Amino acid sequence: KLLILTKVTNHCKDLRGIPGKKCGNVILTAEELSNCRDSATMQFCANKLDKKDFFGKSDPFMVFYRSNEDGTFTICHKTEVVKNTLNPVWQPFTIPVRALCNGDYDRTIKVEVYDWDRDGSHDFIGDFTTSYRELARGQSQFNVYEVSRSSHSSLLTTQQHVTLLSFSSTSLHYMNPYQLNAYAMALKAVGEIIQDYDSDKMFPALGFGAKLPPDGRVSHEFPLNGNMENPYCNGIEGILEAYHQSLKTVQLYGPTNFAPIVNHVARYAAAVQDGSQYFVLLIITDGVISDMAQTKEAIVNAAKLPMSIIIVGVGQAEFDAMVELDGDDIRISSRGKLAERDIVQFVPFRDYMDRTGNHVLSMARLAKDVLAEIPDQFISYMKSRGIKPNPAPPPYTPPGHTHHHTQI
Numbered sequence: 001k002l003l004i005l006t007k008v009t010n011h012c013k014d015l016r017g018i019p020g021k022k023c024g025n026v027i028l029t030a031e032e033l034s035n036c037r038d039s040a041t042m043q044f045c046a047n048k049l050d051k052k053d054f055f056g057k058s059d060p061f062m063v064f065y066r067s068n069e070d071g072t073f074t075i076c077h078k079t080e081v082v083k084n085t086l087n088p089v090w091q092p093f094t095i096p097v098r099a100l101c102n103g104d105y106d107r108t109i110k111v112e113v114y115d116w117d118r119d120g121s122h123d124f125i126g127d128f129t130t131s132y133r134e135l136a137r138g139q140s141q142f143n144v145y146e147v148s149r150s151s152h153s154s155l156l157t158t159q160q161h162v163t164l165l166s167f168s169s170t171s172l173h174y175m176n177p178y179q180l181n182a183y184a185m186a187l188k189a190v191g192e193i194i195q196d197y198d199s200d201k202m203f204p205a206l207g208f209g210a211k212l213p214p215d216g217r218v219s220h221e222f223p224l225n226g227n228m229e230n231p232y233c234n235g236i237e238g239i240l241e242a243y244h245q246s247l248k249t250v251q252l253y254g255p256t257n258f259a260p261i262v263n264h265v266a267r268y269a270a271a272v273q274d275g276s277q278y279f280v281l282l283i284i285t286d287g288v289i290s291d292m293a294q295t296k297e298a299i300v301n302a303a304k305l306p307m308s309i310i311i312v313g314v315g316q317a318e319f320d321a322m323v324e325l326d327g328d329d330i331r332i333s334s335r336g337k338l339a340e341r342d343i344v345q346f347v348p349f350r351d352y353m354d355r356t357g358n359h360v361l362s363m364a365r366l367a368k369d370v371l372a373e374i375p376d377q378f379i380s381y382m383k384s385r386g387i388k389p390n391p392a393p394p395p396y397t398p399p400g401h402t403h404h405h406t407q408i
Contacts, residue, residue, distance in 0.1 A: 277306065278306045282310045
């Protein structure tokens with residue numbers, strides 16, 4: 001996968017034509033595209049726009065501009081023209097997120113509104129600015145924009161507005177106000193299955209593949225709650241809350257590396273190898289992985305430790321890499337070294353969803369498949385280290401009662 005850089009390069013070339021005469025120059029500006037594969041669909045309307053045509057009203061259309069790293073703007077979309085109205089409703093349109101903001105949710109998006117003229121000398125009506133993060137809030141008070149007028153119409157007293165009517169995204173992290181996204185559904189469903197095996201229900205929750213505030217550094221093991229010293233969340237609801245808050249503050253960013261997270265948990269497991277604790281790492285992923293070789297090495301090393309890994313795949317992508325990490329058919333290896341035991345279980349979440357993708361068809365079947373290999377993985381570690389179960393505690397006897405044994 002492409003390592004993402006945000007460097008802008010400019011290249012200027014003089015135009016050659018008439019000898020001895022300057023013909024101007026062409027400046028080519030290039031910026032590396034992010035690896036964001038999402039697209040967004042949105043629809044806008046406007047009301048009380050300026051009347052620009054002498055014999056009619058206006059023929060408005062909108063032009064969207066992506067801001068560049070050097071402060072300039074580039075056209076990335078034009079709507080259709082809606083004829084003879086001051087209150088247009090434009091058709092919904094779909095645009096790649098990297099075309100709109102290069103995957104940077106906080107980058108400025110400028111929108112200009114024009115009145116179309118047949119001769120191409122379109123009249124400027126006004127403009128406003130927004131960002132992808134703001135648009136992703138959907139239809140709300142935050143997405144009603146006052147359109148700043150051109151200077152010659154500033155004496156008019158009526159206010160003109162553009163309103164976002166609808167917004168949807170192909171991003172699996174998109175937070176629909178009416179339902180959980182794919183990651184949250186998987187986290188809730190699988191988390192509720194495995195949380196009962198943890199005594200205090202306090203879970204360290206980490207994210208990977210994002211730019212963190214305030215300096216924009218890329219991290220592959222950051223706490224969802226933003227607390228480096230204490231990444232623990234209270235139960236599944238606490239993890240969901242931390243996840244939703246993190247989406248508002250971090251910028252999702254490639255590459256997608258698994259190895260740092262696996263090694264992070266392995267360090268904890270390496271410190272407790274007496275059988276008193278066993279660690280289970282739950283990874284929820286869309287299947288994209290940028291460090292397959294490093295992840296294989298991390299899993300081979302972790303196979304010697306008291307830990308297991310559950311990988312839950314969300315979305316409709318191919319999960320060939322995750323199946324390979326599962327190692328059910330071919331035991332995973334790295335640098336010619338086989339994993340001591342199989343510690344990975346992969347589950348494609350879509351196999352347990354209904355056609356709408358909004359409901360789990362069978363929690364019992366999901367629970368069975370998620371936990372299918374954990375007991376054997378746990379026992380195989382304990383047996384390999386010669387660790388035997390602790391003696392069963394004596395049966396509880398209420399105070400004042402004697403316990404009678406019956407010999408057969």
